[in-house]
Amino acid sequence: MLGPVDYVLWLASFLLEVFVVVCAVRSKSFLSHLSLNLYMLAAAVVTVGQYVSIQRFGFQSLQYRYYYYYSESLLTIVMFCVIIQLYQHVFVEMNVSRYIRSAAAILLLATAFFSYAVVRENKDHLTSRFVVELGQNLHFCGVVLTYLLWGAILKLRETRTRLIQLVLALGVYFSATAGTYALRNLFPGLQESVLRWVPPLIGTWLPLAWAYTFSKVPEDARLTTARLLVRAR
Amino acid sequence: MIIAALIFVFSIAAFLQFFIWHCRSILASSRRVELSDRVREVTGIQGGSFGAEDFSRLVQLVRLCPERGDDQGEIRAVGTYYNLLDFFGRMARPAIPRVAAWAEQERVNCSYFAAVALDRRISYSRDLFTQQVADRL
Numbered sequence A: 001m002l003g004p005v006d007y008v009l010w011l012a013s014f015l016l017e018v019f020v021v022v023c024a025v026r027s028k029s030f031l032s033h034l035s036l037n038l039y040m041l042a043a044a045v046v047t048v049g050q051y052v053s054i055q056r057f058g059f060q061s062l063q064y065r066y067y068y069y070y071s072e073s074l075l076t077i078v079m080f081c082v083i084i085q086l087y088q089h090v091f092v093e094m095n096v097s098r099y100i101r102s103a104a105a106i107l108l109l110a111t112a113f114f115s116y117a118v119v120r121e122n123k124d125h126l127t128s129r130f131v132v133e134l135g136q137n138l139h140f141c142g143v144v145l146t147y148l149l150w151g152a153i154l155k156l157r158e159t160r161t162r163l164i165q166l167v168l169a170l171g172v173y174f175s176a177t178a179g180t181y182a183l184r185n186l187f188p189g190l191q192e193s194v195l196r197w198v199p200p201l202i203g204t205w206l207p208l209a210w211a212y213t214f215s216k217v218p219e220d221a222r223l224t225t226a227r228l229l230v231r232a233r
Numbered sequence B: 001m002i003i004a005a006l007i008f009v010f011s012i013a014a015f016l017q018f019f020i021w022h023c024r025s026i027l028a029s030s031r032r033v034e035l036s037d038r039v040r041e042v043t044g045i046q047g048g049s050f051g052a053e054d055f056s057r058l059v060q061l062v063r064l065c066p067e068r069g070d071d072q073g074e075i076r077a078v079g080t081y082y083n084l085l086d087f088f089g090r091m092a093r094p095a096i097p098r099v100a101a102w103a104e105q106e107r108v109n110c111s112y113f114a115a116v117a118l119d120r121r122i123s124y125s126r127d128l129f130t131q132q133v134a135d136r137l
Helices: A004-026 A034-057 A062-090 A097-119 A123-155 A161-186 A198-216 B002-031 B037-043 B054-064 B072-092 B097-136
Strands: none
Touching: A004 A034, A004 A198, A034 A062, A034 A198, A062 A097, A062 A123, A062 A161, A097 A123, A123 A161, A123 B002, A161 A198, A161 B002, A198 B072, B002 B072, B002 B097, B037 B054, B037 B097, B054 B072, B054 B097, B072 B097
């Protein structure tokens, strides 16, 4: 059963997702971050769809479960477009957009194939297992891509604060989600107690961090990335 | 199972790094801001810099001022970061002093961030007060 906290988190993430788009439009960044804004709109639509699905079929229903996992997987694929666009922002002066797009597409197909290969033998639970496995692998791919992007930002001495914060927030989101999926695979018993709360919280984090970036960080703000690196003295 | 375990370990390590970098990018924006004499006067800290333990007191002072409505999110995020550092600092102190020293330095930066937030809120309160007086006249 869903409690008031679930509904509050739901409403908060929906409002924040819409708020990100509003902030981007207000700061005239909608087109320059088109994929990101489309992702946020898609996430808002999926959030509404989840609510409708629960009201209609129930939280424990198979329909809701399939809707949840498939919509999450599709959103993750849309998120790959966001990463690709962030790569293009970082490599804007090097004219390598075509190569970035090709590499991301190959990686995505490879991940889907790997996930299918892993669960191919479990034909009795193929569909549900496949989506969980695919979710874990897609999010982990996201972690790797974001990590590489962060490496490129450091290497190229990128100073645009907005871009840096967008990428770091994405890194937090992907790593937390991939970690949760992996933990769910390792200890399925934790799903009902602890892990139930993690995805909605992470789902709120990303629009919150991006809304902060669009509303607080000016387009021309600059930051030295070397200052962010952790140095134990 | 092995793949899931590897993904879990790598993801947690990446999560901590990304979270720390993200918080530091928020803190970095306040480091360039020079504090006014007003805030030093209010906090009772003259000349010297803020200590790691001043954070809670500074946040309490921030909460006493009227809200500007646009800094709640970042204060909360830095508060979470501060608590996380406090936890790690305590854990690391006996075994890894270098990490404990780094956490201490980061907590000092958090205090400086809170002082900048307080400074902005004081300026905002003064502006409000001036505006009210002007309206009455």
